[in-house]
Amino acid sequence: MTTRACLQATLADRLGSAVEARWIAEEVLGSASSSEHEVGDAEIALLSVMAERRAAGEPLQYVLGSWAFRALELGVDRRALIPRPETEQVVEIAIAELRHAVGARRATAPATLADLGTGTGAIALAISAELGEGRPDLRVWATDAQADALELAGENLARVARAHPWVARQVRTRRGRWFGALPAAERGRLDLVVANPPYVSEEEWESLDAEVRLEPRSALVAGRGTDGTPGFADVETVVSGAREWLMATGVVVVELAPAQAAAAAELAGRLGYRHVRIERDLAGRDRAVVARR
Ligand SMILES: C[S@@+](CC[C@H](N)C(=O)[O-])C[C@H]1O[C@@H](n2cnc3c(N)ncnc32)[C@H](O)[C@@H]1O
Incomplete structure (x- = not known):
């Protein structure tokens, strides 16, 4: 038997991080128990396995098995990309744009959106959780080409729906390419x-930290755009394809790499979108293109 404080100190030594040791301890032991709490053998075994996974370079989020995204706690594992803070901001933009788009039209059709390449379901689930209670007509398509990512999105849908029951009615997962x-x-x-x-x-992928490269390559890497912009092929597919799937008042919001912003704005302008703008992330880097149809 050992106390929580003692075990946490050992974990901190092993990981070189008191913060990570605390997070892992909280995941297994909860946050309520005191530092003098006697930790049982089964808990010690589980904590050791988690610490070894982390020490071997696995992202902390995968080791913990869940991670916060906006107000939600989502299951995360190797089936999908770990949702990033930049994407939380993209959700903020998407919600404001959806409100604007629905307000701009006369038709009384349900408010409908598609989150393409949903991964954990983060964007789709956050929008439904935050907007859907006051908008019971909201319909959300959450799609992905990868069956295992979509399976995780489905699990997260069930998880989120426990606290936000309307999400189960509003969000539908579908598999397919864009x-x-x-x-x-x-x-x-x-x-x-x-x-x-x-x-x-492709070139950037080779230079990424080994930890990031434990996330699915299919979630991160894209080919060159038709104009030669590296990693731009999928952004281009979504911005181009959205033209025919949006209603006249609709809007497309796409996260991208800062170096792709000019190409995305140029593309959207050429396609005939009316209002095109680039949004920056909290670090001041160009991070999303917004184009109203
Ligand atoms: C950068 S991840 C984003 C995941 C999630 N939306 C998020 O923001 O955390 C990109 C997602 O696109 C999916 N994807 C890749 N190629 C696709 C395609 N051709 N059609 C649909 N989804 C695709 C990947 O499986 C992955 O889940």
């Missing part, structure tokens, strides 16, 4: 297309 995942009847009817597609170039 717009190919959507029912044909949605063509020309969407208010919002939102995506955080892969936007890391």
